[in-house]
Amino acid sequence: MESTPYLTVDVEVLDRNLSDAADAAAASGLALRPHAKAHKCVEIARRQLELGAPGLTVATVGEAEVFAGGGCADLFIAYPVWATPARAARLRALAERATVRVGVDSAEAAALLAGTGAEVxxxxxxxxxRSGVHPAGAGELAAAAARLGLTVAGVFTFPGHGYGPGRQARxxxxxxxxMRTAAEAMRAAGIEPGVRSGGSTPTASTSDSGALNEIRPGVYALNDAQQVELGTCGWGDVALTVAATVVSVAGDHLILDAGSKVLGADQPAWVTGGGRLPDHPGARVTALSEHHATVVFPPGAPRPARGEIVRVAPNHLCAAVNLADELVVVRNGLEIDRWRVAARGANA
Ligand SMILES: Cc1ncc(COP(=O)(O)O)c(C=O)c1O
Incomplete structure (x- = not known):
């Protein structure tokens, strides 16, 4: 693979991340249902299922279709799905070949799901x-869904406000x-919340196994610059990087041939730039345009020369993976395989 930019996955780092997380979840008595929107890749999903995941989490019906096609028989669409007639028909077809659960946060959305065969x-x-009802309202909504003839499997949340330095524990x-409040509200309404699903990558290791029985991190499999800057993982845990070439050097900065069309444009206020260079931790990506990354090095720090290939960790790997057709799989720096980003663009 000589033409940069392209995405690489270090399979040894990937496998270690997967087994560490599977072991940690098992030790805490939590089911680990990985969010597959992070990698969108059937080969990675299979590894997660082989390590004991009861099924996968996805964000869309399209992703569910891709992973069902890849052999996953248990899918949770952790999203407030709006089941138009066309989408309801797809859900019905999916529910005939897999166990399908769907997020719901209104009685109106629940009504559209009735008859699809999906549990809610x-x-x-x-x-x-973001989405979701107030925890105390979970019982009322669960009861409304049950009256529509739906099977209510439980309750879920996404603690996305843990994305920010020092915010994870809170x-x-x-x-x-x-989740405790919601579970009580559901029991008071006569519905047992068998599934109590939470989790994100930053909060996964501190998930309360008394309140939850399932977690759904996704990024943990490959990790990214955001997770390193949050302290969730170290550089040695970042399995996915973009291979990019130094194409220009000017003054105190150089230019790489990977811009926002490869790295993605996600840049929350608390990150230090548009991605990071794991092999040059002092460097900062100070600007991204579509095909350029501007990288500034600290004075005196070793810097790559023109024509050299460097590794760049995107801020948010989900966005970067969604821009790529395939992942180049490497072991000890050598290409051993290519995996298709099968659920790329499966956004509906
Ligand atoms: C509903 C839901 N569950 C789980 C996850 C996975 O969390 P993370 O991206 O931190 O791995 C996400 C990510 O956006 C999500 O939206």
Whole structure:
């Protein structure tokens, strides 16, 4: 593979991340249902299932179709799916070949799911303030869904407000408190929340196994610059990097041939730039345009020469993977395989 930019996966790092997380979840008594939107890749999903995952999490019906086709028989669409007639028909077809659970945060959305064969999982807001009902409202919504003839499997939340330096512990505590409230509300409404699903990569290791029985991290498999900057992992745990060539050197900065069309454009206010160079931890990606990354090195730090290939960790790997057709799999720096990003663009 001589033409940069392209995405590489170090398979040894990947396998270690997968087995460490599987072992940690098992030791805490939590089911690990990995979010496959992070890697979108059937080969990685199979490794996760072989390590004991009861099934996968996905974000869309399209992703569920791809992973069902790849052999996964248990899928949770952790998203408030709006089942238009066309989407309901796809869900019905999917539910004939796999166990399918779907997130729901309104009685209106639940009504559209009736008759699809999918079970529903009530989404609650534990502090991220995205989708989800107030935890105390979980019982009322679960009862409404049950009246529509739906099987209510349980409750879920995404503690996304843990994304930010020093915010993880608080978000995990919010998640646990919200899940306890929601579970009580559902029991009071006569519905047992068999599934109590939470988790994100930053909060996974501090998930409260008294309040949850399942976690759904996704990024943990490959890791990215955001996770390193949050302290969730170290550089040695980053399995996915972009191979990019130094194409220009000017003054105190150089230019790589990987811009936002390869690295993705995600750049929350708390990160230090547009990605990181694991082999040059002092360097900063100070600007990204579509095909250029501008990288500044600290004075006196060793820097790569024109024509050299360097590794860049994207800020948010989900976005970077969604821009690539394939992942170049390496072991000890040598290409051993290519994996298709099978669920790329499966956004509907
Ligand atoms: C609903 C839901 N569950 C799980 C995850 C996975 O968390 P992470 O991306 O931190 O691995 C996400 C990520 O966006 C999500 O939206």
């Amino acid at each position: 999982v009530v989404e609650i807001d534990s502090g991220h303030h 978000a995990a505590a919010d998640e646990a408190a919200a």
